[in-house]
Ligand SMILES: [Zn+2]
């Protein structure tokens with residue numbers, strides 16, 4: 001291949017604090033890529049659009065929970081792509097030119113594996129995440145396993161294809177882990193894309209939704225959330241969600257939100273330990289807490305309170321093929337308005353896209369790869 005193929009590569013593991021003077025993209029670089037020969041069951045694809053995930057940001061900042069990622073690594077697990085070449089072996093109904101989005105998580109597919117035997121690759125102990133265990137969607141070309149391919153549904157744009165994976169994670173959480181019912185009051189903590197997607201799906205399920213963020217989120221993420229009709233709330237260590245619920249929150253129609261400072265369901269998408277600690281005090285007895293975030297350190301939980309209020313607290317990890325299909329349908333039918341939450345960048349500006357994302361100065365950054 002004579003043309004120059006580039007990729008956005010994670011190479012360093014220095015711990016970077018976004019508020020320091022160190023550039024937040026110091027651990028990364030745009031590189032020239034070599035395309036490896038295709039092994040059995042692999043395909044070569046041209047990436048179309050790739051989204052930046054919070055986990056890509058965390059890895060770029062050298063956070064401890066991504067220490068395990070080998071460097072150098074071309075990251076990216078949220079993307080759409082077009083098949084250029086089929087390698088040796090069987091590829092089912094796949095053909096050159098097909099547009100798809102990959103399953104981020106590939107299970108071991110061993111019959112004896114409790115997760116893989118029920119098609120839950122997201123729970124396989126030896127799952128392989130594209131963009132972390134092998135090079136991913138921030139390369140202008142990507143080599144991947146046929147088994148990951150999910151064809152783009154009719155009517156779904158390649159731009160939307162980059163949002164299927166994050167939306168599928170939220171579908172898994174909302175469908176399987178949240179006991180959500182119409183008329184309920186739901187708090188989503190955190191206004192990154194996972195939080196905003198959760199808010200949209202909770203609203204679509206008939207709930208009234210409040211989204212929290214920091215002062216920094218006021219002009220971008222919370223503003224965009226408010227435009228969609230969500231109640232938005234700025235929180236800080238001195239002015240917590242609990243304080244504000246206790247003081248009383250009303251919606252745009254003047255109707256009180258929550259009952260006696262408590263809500264039916266809280267969906268934790270912030271990854272801030274104190275927020276999860278506080279969560280169990282703002283959910284009503286027998287209410288639900290769904291945790292989609294991960295945490296850089298241990299989280300303190302008042303377990304006695306959890307028992308005495310009979311709360312349901314459930315975690316939700318990743319997604320599987322079924323969730324990808326639902327996520328696509330939610331975009332094709334307009335239930336999830338993807339354009340409202342997407343900021344597009346050209347590949348030349350990929351470093352800027354990462355900088356903006358790490359500093360929370362945009363919505364979901366999606367990069368046009370070629
Ligand atoms: Zn992700």
Ligand SMILES: [Zn+2]
Pocket residue numbers: 107108109110113114115116117124125126127
């Ligand atoms: Zn497995």
